[in-house]
Amino acid sequence: MEARTIRFIRRGELVSLVNVPPERTLLEVLREDLGATGTKEGCGEGDCGACTVVLGEADGNGLRYRAVNSCIRLAHSVDGLALWTVEDLHGADGALHPAQEAMVRCHGSQCGFCTPGFVMSLFGMYQNHVCKGQDVTRELAQQELSGNLCRCTGYRPILDAAQQMAQLPAARVDEAGIARQLEALRLQRDQQPDTGAYLAPATLAALLAARAQHPDAQVVAGCTDVGLWVTKMHRQFAQVLDVTRAAELRRIETYDSHIAIGAAVPLADAFATLVAERPQLKTFAARFAGLPVRNSGTLGGNVANGSPIGDSMPLLIALGAHVVLMSERGHRAMPLEDVYTGYRKNVLAADEIVAWIKVPRPGEGEFLRAYKISKRYDDDISAVCLAVNLAVQDGVVRHVSIGAGGVAATPVRAVQAEAALRGQPWNAETVQHAIDTLRAEFQPISDMRASSAYRSEVLGNLLRRFWLEQQGLQQMNLENFQLVEAAA
Ligand SMILES: Cc1cc2nc3c(=O)[nH]c(=O)nc-3n(C[C@H](O)[C@H](O)[C@H](O)COP(=O)(O)OP(=O)(O)OC[C@H]3O[C@@H](n4cnc5c(N)ncnc54)[C@H](O)[C@@H]3O)c2cc1C
Ligand code: FES
Ligand code: FES
Structure with missing residues (x-):
C-alpha cells in the first residue's frame, strides 16, 4: 500500500x-x-x-x-x-542567525554533536519569545532547553547564548x-x-x-x-x-464545570491550560520530559498509552478527570482510572479512540499538589508519582482524591488511603494513618528506576510532604532550590 x-x-x-x-x-x-x-x-x-x-x-x-x-x-x-x-537559519548573505551567532559569542559549542539541536531549540525560543518582544529569562531558557543534553561545554554558556540572542541584529521569518x-x-x-x-x-x-x-x-x-x-x-x-x-481533537474548550481537552492537543498546550487554572502545577508540568517531547506528544497519547509510570494520569485521577471514548457507534465517558484493565491494557474497543479528557474546574478550598520522583530532575520518567487533591472544612476532610503512579501495573486511584482520610479530622494522627494505609495499599515492583521498598517509602513520604505543605511547613526541596552562580 x-x-x-x-x-x-x-x-x-x-x-x-x-x-x-x-x-x-x-x-x-x-x-x-x-x-x-x-x-x-x-x-x-x-x-x-x-x-x-x-x-x-x-x-x-x-x-x-x-x-x-x-x-x-x-x-x-x-x-x-x-x-x-x-x-536553514542563516541569512541570504550567509550571516549567522542570532541563535547561531550567540552560541559562537558565548562559546556554547565544543564537539558540536549537540549543537545543531541546541541551535534549533534556541531558534524556536527566538521565534516564540524574542520576536514577540518577550524576555528570555534564565528560567525560561532552562525550561526550553531541558530536552537538549550536552556533555562537553556545560550549560552556562548555552544559557548565556539564549539570553544574548535578543541583543543581536534581528532576523525575521516571512511569516x-x-x-x-x-x-x-x-x-x-x-x-x-x-x-x-x-x-x-x-x-x-x-x-x-x-x-x-x-x-x-x-x-x-x-x-x-x-x-x-x-x-x-x-x-x-x-x-x-x-x-x-x-x-475537533486539537481544541481546548472551557465550560463552567470543566475544561475539555482534545486528545490530540500537544502536552505543552494541555499543561499550559491546566497551569493557568492551577499555577502550583507549573513545576510538575515542566518536568514532563523536555519541551520537544511536550511539543509533539499529546495528552490523549499519554492516557491511551497508559504507562504505569506516566505522569499525567495520577494528576488527572486526583483532579477527578473523565475520559471520553468515541467511535462511529457513539461515545462513552468514564473516570480516567476506569480506562485501565491491566499492564498497558485498556477498555478501548477496536473501533474506538480517546477523544476528550474532561478536567473539573478548581473546587472550593481545594489544596492540590503533584509530586514526581525521578533519578534525573529534568527530562526523566517518574519512579514514583503522587497527586493529592484535598479540601478541608471545619477541620474535617470534606473531599480527597489521590492518584498514584509507579506503584502498580496501571496508574491508580489510592482508594484505601482516600477512605482513611475522608470525613476524618485533618490532623497529624489521621495523616499518619493515611500514610500507613497508602504504603500498604500497593505492592510496587523493583526495576531499574527504583526498588519496591524505596517506592513504598517514598509514596508515604510524599503524603507527609503534602501535609507539611498544607500546614505551611514546607521543607526545603529541589523545586525551591535556587542555584545562585558565584561571580568568577
Ligand atoms: C524522551 C522522552 C521522555 C518522556 N518523558 C515522559 C514523562 O516525563 N512522563 C510521561 O508520562 N511520559 C513521558 N514520555 C512518554 C510520552 O511522551 C508520553 O506518553 C506521551 O504523552 C505520548 O503521547 P503521543 O501523542 O506521543 O502518543 P503516541 O506515541 O503517538 O501513542 C502512544 C499510544 O497511544 C495510542 N494513542 C495515541 N492517541 C490515541 C487516541 N487519541 N486514541 C486512542 N489511542 C491513542 C497509540 O496507539 C499508542 O498506543 C517520554 C517520552 C520520551 C521519548
Ligand atoms: S537523537 Fe536524541 S533526541 Fe533524537
Ligand atoms: S558540545 Fe559536545 S555534547 Fe555538546
Whole structure:
C-alpha cells in the first residue's frame, strides 16, 4: 500500500516526497533522502535533543513554532507544515542567525554533536519569545532547553547564548508568505482523498470512519511513545492512522464545570491550560520530559498509552478527570482510572479512540499538589508519582482524591488511603494513618528506576510532604532550590 505524497515548506520552497513508508522517521528522511546531515542522531529515542528541528504551523495570521525531536517523529506527520533544520537559519548573505551567532559569542559549542539541536531549540525560543518582544529569562531558557543534553561545554554558556540572542541584529521569518503557502497546501490536501498507508483525517467524523474501516491500522498521535517502537524495536506498520489532524481533537474548550481537552492537543498546550487554572502545577508540568517531547506528544497519547509510570494520569485521577471514548457507534465517558484493565491494557474497543479528557474546574478550598520522583530532575520518567487533591472544612476532610503512579501495573486511584482520610479530622494522627494505609495499599515492583521498598517509602513520604505543605511547613526541596552562580 502506497502512502500519500508528503508536502512541506522549507526555505520558503515546497518539498514533495513520494513513496515514503509510514514508519519512516523525519530524521531518516532529512539525513538520508534530503542530504540534510546538519541534524544529528544521538540517542534515537527523544532523550538527547541532537535531532531537534522546528516545525511551523498556521496560527491566526502568523505562525506557531514548535521544536520537536525528528528521530521519533514520523516523516508523514510534517505534511502541510513548515520545517526548519539547522541548515536553514542563516541569512541570504550567509550571516549567522542570532541563535547561531550567540552560541559562537558565548562559546556554547565544543564537539558540536549537540549543537545543531541546541541551535534549533534556541531558534524556536527566538521565534516564540524574542520576536514577540518577550524576555528570555534564565528560567525560561532552562525550561526550553531541558530536552537538549550536552556533555562537553556545560550549560552556562548555552544559557548565556539564549539570553544574548535578543541583543543581536534581528532576523525575521516571512511569516505572512509562509502562512499563505501553508493555506495553499491545506486546500490542496483537503481536495485529495485520505487513503493509503498513512491516514490523517482532517475531521473527527472522518477519523472515526477510518478507525472503523481500518481497525488494524496503528493509531498514532505525537509518536513520542510509538516512535521508540520504530527506532528501538524496528517495528513496521502496514498502515498508520494519525489522530492529530482531526480539528475537533486539537481544541481546548472551557465550560463552567470543566475544561475539555482534545486528545490530540500537544502536552505543552494541555499543561499550559491546566497551569493557568492551577499555577502550583507549573513545576510538575515542566518536568514532563523536555519541551520537544511536550511539543509533539499529546495528552490523549499519554492516557491511551497508559504507562504505569506516566505522569499525567495520577494528576488527572486526583483532579477527578473523565475520559471520553468515541467511535462511529457513539461515545462513552468514564473516570480516567476506569480506562485501565491491566499492564498497558485498556477498555478501548477496536473501533474506538480517546477523544476528550474532561478536567473539573478548581473546587472550593481545594489544596492540590503533584509530586514526581525521578533519578534525573529534568527530562526523566517518574519512579514514583503522587497527586493529592484535598479540601478541608471545619477541620474535617470534606473531599480527597489521590492518584498514584509507579506503584502498580496501571496508574491508580489510592482508594484505601482516600477512605482513611475522608470525613476524618485533618490532623497529624489521621495523616499518619493515611500514610500507613497508602504504603500498604500497593505492592510496587523493583526495576531499574527504583526498588519496591524505596517506592513504598517514598509514596508515604510524599503524603507527609503534602501535609507539611498544607500546614505551611514546607521543607526545603529541589523545586525551591535556587542555584545562585558565584561571580568568577
Ligand atoms: C524522551 C522522552 C521522555 C518522556 N518523558 C515522559 C514523562 O516525563 N512522563 C510521561 O508520562 N511520559 C513521558 N514520555 C512518554 C510520552 O511522551 C508520553 O506518553 C506521551 O504523552 C505520548 O503521547 P503521543 O501523542 O506521543 O502518543 P503516541 O506515541 O503517538 O501513542 C502512544 C499510544 O497511544 C495510542 N494513542 C495515541 N492517541 C490515541 C487516541 N487519541 N486514541 C486512542 N489511542 C491513542 C497509540 O496507539 C499508542 O498506543 C517520554 C517520552 C520520551 C521519548
Ligand atoms: S537523537 Fe536524541 S533526541 Fe533524537
Ligand atoms: S558540545 Fe559536545 S555534547 Fe555538546
